[in-house]
Amino acid sequence: xxxxxxxxxxxNGYKVYWETGAQITSPHxxxxxxxxxxxVEPWNGSWNDNLVDTSPLKKDPLQDICKRYMEDLKKICFYxxxxxxxxxxxxxxxxxxxxxxxxxxxxxxxxxxxxxxVPEQKDPDPDFSTVKCPNPExxxxxxxxxxRLAERENARIVLATDPDADRLAVAELQANGRWKVFTGNxxxxxxxxxxxxxxxxxKPRNADVKNVYMLATTVSSKxxxxxxxxxxxxxEETLPGFKWIxxxxxxxLENGKEVLFAFEESIGFLCGTSVLDKDGVSAAxxxxxxxxxxxxxxxxxxxxxxxxxxxxGYHMSKTSxxxxxxxxxxxxxxxxxRNFDSPKEYPKFCGTFAILHIRDVTTGYDSSQxxxxxxxxxxxxxxxxxxxxxxxxxxTLRTSGTEPKIKYYAEMCASPDQSDTALLxxxxxxxxxxxxxxxxxPSKNGLIWRSV
Numbered sequence: 215x216x217x218x219x220x221x222x223x224x225x226n227g228y229k230v231y232w233e234t235g236a237q238i239t240s241p242h243x244x245x246x247x248x249x250x251x252x253x254v255e256p257w258n259g260s261w262n263d264n265l266v267d268t269s270p271l272k273k274d275p276l277q278d279i280c281k282r283y284m285e286d287l288k289k290i291c292f293y294x295x296x297x298x299x300x301x302x303x304x305x306x307x308x309x310x311x312x313x314x315x316x317x318x319x320x321x322x323x324x325x326x327x328x329x330x331x332v333p334e335q336k337d338p339d340p341d342f343s344t345v346k347c348p349n350p351e352x353x354x355x356x357x358x359x360x361x362r363l364a365e366r367e368n369a370r371i372v373l374a375t376d377p378d379a380d381r382l383a384v385a386e387l388q389a390n391g392r393w394k395v396f397t398g399n400x401x402x403x404x405x406x407x408x409x410x411x412x413x414x415x416x417k418p419r420n421a422d423v424k425n426v427y428m429l430a431t432t433v434s435s436k437x438x439x440x441x442x443x444x445x446x447x448x449x450e451e452t453l454p455g456f457k458w459i460x461x462x463x464x465x466x467l468e469n470g471k472e473v474l475f476a477f478e479e480s481i482g483f484l485c486g487t488s489v490l491d492k493d494g495v496s497a498a499x500x501x502x503x504x505x506x507x508x509x510x511x512x513x514x515x516x517x518x519x520x521x522x523x524x525x526x527g528y529h530m531s532k533t534s535x536x537x538x539x540x541x542x543x544x545x546x547x548x549x550x551x552r553n554f555d556s557p558k559e560y561p562k563f564c565g566t567f568a569i570l571h572i573r574d575v576t577t578g579y580d581s582s583q584x585x586x587x588x589x590x591x592x593x594x595x596x597x598x599x600x601x602x603x604x605x606x607x608x609x610t611l612r613t614s615g616t617e618p619k620i621k622y623y624a625e626m627c628a629s630p631d632q633s634d635t636a637l638l639x640x641x642x643x644x645x646x647x648x649x650x651x652x653x654x655x656p657s658k659n660g661l662i663w664r665s666v
Contacts, residue, residue: 220349236460236490286488298325300506303369307332307360310339311377320499350374350383375494382494398481399435409475429476440526460490531625536661565648571602
């Protein structure tokens with residue numbers, strides 16, 4: 215699948231899927247590259263574009279796949295009757311991409327009235343002419359048209375799928391008249407609560423909670439881990455990237471396990487296991503059902519999020535990035551961390567914050583393991599180091615696989631009895647400042663701060 219997703223066309227790339235429906239992992243990637251390298255010269259007739267009219271290999275399975283996908287969606291719909299009666303209105307933007315038709319159909323499957331589309335962004339447009347950057351993750355600044363439409367239409371919830379419709383942003387109008395754009399980690403807390411709650415209420419009598427799994431990438435919030443510990447199901451982490459989640463889900467399903475939900479913090483969600491990749495279409499309609507259910511009790515998504523945090527512990531996180539167009543600089547930043555005060559020594563402090571454990575997935579080191587080896591597979595061609603601090607904070611620095619970025623992720627994981635959110639937020643803010651100043655050194659390394 216050739217796609218730039220939410221990135222600029224200069225960053226156009228492709229995703230390769232295996233017959234499982236999940237993106238490929240090793241060894242398939244290496245084997246495919248080997249085949250490409252063995253045959254670099256295009257065949258005669260490669261540019262013959264009328265092949266699409268004559269080739270017996272050509273078939274268009276879209277209608278059939280779409281029908282089966284919509285049929286499968288029914289497995290994660292639990293309140294169809296309630297959906298059909300809801301007074302809530304939803305606005306959906308497909309960000310000039312491909313999501314419109316499918317989100318409309320998904321709402322129909324769930325018994326909803328159709329969501330209100332943003333007319334200027336409804337149809338595919340390769341120039342993304344109404345947004346500076348077609349990435350719903352950027353928040354309110356890129357959701358302008360949908361938020362204004364929602365205000366005019368008296369709709370409390372805005373759903374935004376990115377151009378290739380595999381990711382979902384959600385905004386909700388608050389009582390103070392402001393919009394709350396949820397982060398990927400906050401939405402995951404809601405999805406985790408919801409998917410488990412629905413499983414509990416609809417499970418067969420002999421179903422065992424120990425057979426149930428949820429997954430997240432290692433740079434995402436640990437909120438599912440907290441819910442799993444309390445409720446008795448399993449939580450697992452994978453390397454960043456949905457290909458790792460898809461591959462792990464496939465293994466779990468083959469071993470008779472049930473996977474309810476998986477996510478990555480960059481607003482990529484998977485409810486159920488009908489597809490083994492992140493899916494903004496099903497996520498959008500599940501949010502609509504969750505919101506309609508909560509509305510019957512006069513609870514907003516934001517109020518429910520606070521209830522989840524109060525029950526399982528506040529998880530405050532912040533994710534951002536720096537741009538760096540010089541690969542040697544990126545390498546030297548990470549090499550300095552591996553040889554901090556002396557050769558082969560990682561830092562023991564970050565400013566005043568004491569470090570408890572360090573995991574370096576690039577080299578396969580993990581100080582928290584008895585054998586000092588990382589449980590996650592080694593990923594030599596990307597940089598990624600995670601620091602666990604004595605104050606309960608976890609922070610990761612990593613390079614992006616698709617863009618010239620150094621990303622940082624930091625999360626404060628509090629226990630349910632720590633409810634002073636202002637204090638937790640202040641601690642997280644100070645830690646991030648220390649992380650940037652001591653480990654990334656932006657002015658010395660010429661890093662460009664993220665601009666919104």
